[in-house]
Amino acid sequence: MxxxxxxxxxxxAALSDPTRRAILARLATGQATVTxxxxxxxxxxxxxxxxxxxxxxxxxxxRGRAAQWRPCRITAAxxxxxxxxxxxxxxFWTESFDRLDDYLREVQKKGKKHGHGKHHDK
Amino acid sequence: MATGNIMTNKEHExxxxxxxxxxxxxxxxxxxxxxxxxxxxxxxxxxxxxxELDAQPGGAIRIHMRGPDGTVYPMTGVYxxxxxxxxxxxxxxxxxxxxxxxxxxxxxxxFAEQAGKTKQxxxxxxxxxxxxxxxxxxxxxxxxTQSLERLSESLAKA
Numbered sequence: 001m002x003x004x005x006x007x008x009x010x011x012x013a014a015l016s017d018p019t020r021r022a023i024l025a026r027l028a029t030g031q032a033t034v035t036x037x038x039x040x041x042x043x044x045x046x047x048x049x050x051x052x053x054x055x056x057x058x059x060x061x062x063r064g065r066a067a068q069w070r071p072c073r074i075t076a077a078x079x080x081x082x083x084x085x086x087x088x089x090x091x092f093w094t095e096s097f098d099r100l101d102d103y104l105r106e107v108q109k110k111g112k113k114h115g116h117g118k119h120h121d122k
Numbered sequence: 123m124a125t126g127n128i129m130t131n132k133e134h135e136x137x138x139x140x141x142x143x144x145x146x147x148x149x150x151x152x153x154x155x156x157x158x159x160x161x162x163x164x165x166x167x168x169x170x171x172x173x174e175l176d177a178q179p180g181g182a183i184r185i186h187m188r189g190p191d192g193t194v195y196p197m198t199g200v201y202x203x204x205x206x207x208x209x210x211x212x213x214x215x216x217x218x219x220x221x222x223x224x225x226x227x228x229x230x231x232x233f234a235e236q237a238g239k240t241k242q243x244x245x246x247x248x249x250x251x252x253x254x255x256x257x258x259x260x261x262x263x264x265x266x267t268q269s270l271e272r273l274s275e276s277l278a279k280a
Contacts, residue, residue, distance in 0.1 A: 008248050089136055089246060091165055097140050097242075099162035100152060104144040 007059075008085060011078040014058035019043070020051050027061060027074040037072065138244045146233040146240040150207035153231065163187065172196075177204050183212060208233050213249070 015021060023037055038048040052072060055061045059078045064071045142149055152158045160173035164187045171194075172186035183199035199214030215226045230245045 012248060085248070086136060090138075093138050093244060093246075095165035096162055097138075099164075099166070100149075101140075101142060103152060103158070103162050104142055104148060107148070108144060 007078065008081055010058045011060065011082050014054050014060055015082065017051065017054075020055055023048075023051060023055065023072075024060060024074060024079075027072055031064075031071040031073045033069045033071055035069075136246045138246075140242050140244075141236060142240050142242060144240055145238075146235055147207045149233050149240045149242065150210075153210055154204070154206075159185075177201060177210075179203060183214060202228075 015024075019041060022040070026032060026037060026040070034045060034048055034052065037052070038045055041048065052061065052063070056063060060075055061072050062075055064073075152162070154175060154177035156173045156175040159175060160170040163170050163173065163185060167190040169188050170185055171188055172184060174182070174184040176182050179201055181201045181204070183197070183201065185197045187195045187197065189195065197214055199212045201210070201212045203209060203211035210231045211229070213226055213228050226249050228247045228249050232243045234241045234243075
């Protein structure tokens with residue numbers, strides 16, 4: 001059995017399109033039909049449906065089966081993975097860069113005489 | 123938002139931009155000299171008891187980051203490009219307790235001179251991940267609800 005596609009990459013790829021992000025932002029406020037989702041965009045219904053298929057494949061939305069109008073709902077779990085990853089990276093790099101900034105200030109202050117001085121010359 | 127310098131672009135990368143008040147040669151050295159990287163790599167209160175960098179194409183990266191609670195987060199990577207003093211590209215993988223990679227990220231860092239300072243742009247892109255990665259990432263950052271809210275905000279603005 002082939003290994004399943006990498007879920008985080010699938011989610012990120014689905015999120016890579018501004019229209020799909022706008023659709024998700026709309027769905028974050030509540031479920032909607034394809035017609036309602038298409039309204040803000042100058043886009044055909046089939047085009048919107050294609051975006052919805054990508055989002056559905058990535059597990060970012062689910063679509064009702066019972067009703068003819070098949071309302072779309074946002075699903076939190078994959079977004080959570082992305083949010084976790086984004087938050088992890090934000091924290092990791094932002095805090096690392098704070099420390100890098102501190103280091104650069106310190107080394108330039110101490111190393112004025114010789115350009116990039118070592119730690120101990122004062 | 124002043125600190126909102128992280129986002130996904132159309133290649134689903136995360137992009138972080140930062141301007142440092144330092145010449146880019148110094149910044150490049152701070153990124154490639156293992157003794158210097160060990161000083162700043164990781165969040166506040168983290169240390170790097172192991173920091174080995176062979177900053178040349180194909181060269182290895184091995185960093186063991188230790189959190190304030192003593193947990194060690196091993197990381198390995200490989201340099202793809204090293205162009206002094208303007209560009210570093212590397213892949214990196216976080217390892218589980220058995221030393222197997224959980225997910226892999228391609229990171230590109232560029233340094234551009236900007237009025238005596240250096241504008242650094244970091245782009246990170248997941249190239250491979252596994253199911254085990256999610257709880258690992260979760261453990262690194264509590265409070266995903268807040269993260270999701272932030273993401274939703276950024277999605278709404280996109």
